[in-house]
Amino acid sequence: MGIPLRQLEAFHAVCRAGNVTKAAQSLGISQPAVSRLLATFSGSVGFELFKKEGGRMVPTPESAFLLREVERLLENLDNIGRLSIDLADRRAGHLRIACLPGFATSHLPQVLAGFLEDRPRVRVTLEPDRPERILEWIIDEHYDCGISDELSTHPMVESRLVGMRTVCILPLGHRLAARSEIRPEDLIDERMVHTRRDSAFFLQLNEAFATRGLNLDSRLETRQFTAACMLVAAGAGVSVVSEMDAREYEGRGLVLRPFVPQIPHRLVLLLPSGARSSMVALDFLEVFEASLEPFRIR
């Protein structure tokens, strides 16, 4: 059978203290208790643990050799104690996030940094990818939560929809910057930067033009709002993007104006369904959702 832990603790304490009495004090138990633990331990290992040397208990070469291992063990145990407290407080664990590429660079880093500030033992894996892959990853439970823009109907995934406000962005000094708000008809002569033609957001935007009998001049297509921001700032055209992303790039050559009608960008937060999530993941998603509040519709 294994060696009783208490014996190792006693052995360690005596090595450190140099005598049984002080060791007992440091363990918060009585001296005879330590004496006996030691005697039992010595009996079971089969060699002398200590030599008495001028009133001090000095480890024999053998037990000195053992001591190093025992110290490692006790440190390890200590670590487990603290870790389990952190886990209970949701201050430790592994948080695996799959997100749209745009988030990996623009809004998420701030939120994540804040989240980790008082959770020093949380380890994070951040994986940016396309929505279909994000969904797969959540289903396979390779990731704990996903930030995407496509709703899922998969039974193993719980998705939470968040409607995000969008704005029209213009390069600095653009003629339309004089307007207090922008409408589809203002943009008919503009080169538009927009998301993929098959994206839900583009379809809605296009619809806004179509119902007014207007044609959206599609020139530049990109997956990410962040890329659209950079393109507009560089003078490549104008765009309608999530206000959150626009704010991130404000001051770098962008002008923001309300777009009417308001077209929501549907963000989707994904979780494995059925309470299989880690507590840290749940906490994180809560924090993340709160961070979206200023840019949310209603």
Add this chain to the structure above:
Amino acid sequence: MGIPLRQLEAFHAVCRAGNVTKAAQSLGISQPAVSRLLATFSGSVGFELFKKEGGRMVPTPESAFLLREVERLLENLDNIGRLSIDLADRRAGHLRIACLPGFATSHLPQVLAGFLEDRPRVRVTLEPDRPERILEWIIDEHYDCGISDELSTHPMVESRLVGMRTVCILPLGHRLAARSEIRPEDLIDERMVHTRRDSAFFLQLNEAFATRGLNLDSRLETRQFTAACMLVAAGAGVSVVSEMDAREYEGRGLVLRPFVPQIPHRLVLLLPSGARSSMVALDFLEVFEASLEPFRIR
């Protein structure tokens, strides 16, 4: 207080087995015992340890995180168990040997290799140096045993004297090789290779010449018998050295002949006094002493 080890063992066993009953079997105890350990553990850490998933106990993300640490701990404990057995069997430990430089290359390696063969967990540090330093090191307990050629009177050091047979060595084809034994008078016209002028062995050798009214022709002085062997083999002269070293170099251009009178080379084995030695060190010294037997006087 620390987490009781048994709870960690139970937790680990259930994670591996996937259900409490098998875990109990693997621990060799009853199922209710494991159930309770688990319940207590869960209560004290403050979070759920398992989710039941189709008849299997699956760790929650939190406890999966803990599990890795627990596994390390248990491995560590296992290791301590085996280590203490090895230490008791004198099959583990650290053996620090300080020796004369000659031994580091000529006789010791063989002996050491044999010694370590069935003591795979013994770690060795071998430090060749001059006799004075060897003594210091033993006194300071930086080394467990010393192989030297100077007796010590230091109270903290126990020294054991071993008289070693010496022989005269000649280069192959030397005129004296015809003799069955060599005497001082045979060597008066020879260039002598010998140990340091202030070494005990040289003084004895010189004495053998002096009492016969002869003069030892000192040409080549070296600390080591092994070096003397190489020099003689190379035709640099003749010498009187420990038979043990001579045998080591026999067949490499050396001829051995008895030297009369027999002058013992006094080897000295050193140990820290007062039973402060590790058991491995004592074992080693015993083995080493035995290895000297064939070359010992009487």
Add this chain to the structure above:
DNA sequence: CGTCAGTATAACAAAATGTTATTGTTTTCA
């Protein structure tokens, strides 16, 4: 030599860990 600090031993109390018996739960499968 007696004192003192420290260690070991004895006798017993409390806590942890084990047991068997039994009762709830799920899962599985006819």
Add this chain to the structure above:
DNA sequence: TGAAAACAATAACATTTTGTTATACTGACG
């Protein structure tokens, strides 16, 4: 669906480990 089977939880109690206090032993030291 519902009964059998498999498994987990609980209860009541035995055993072992770990703790306690009281006291005897031991070696270092003035």
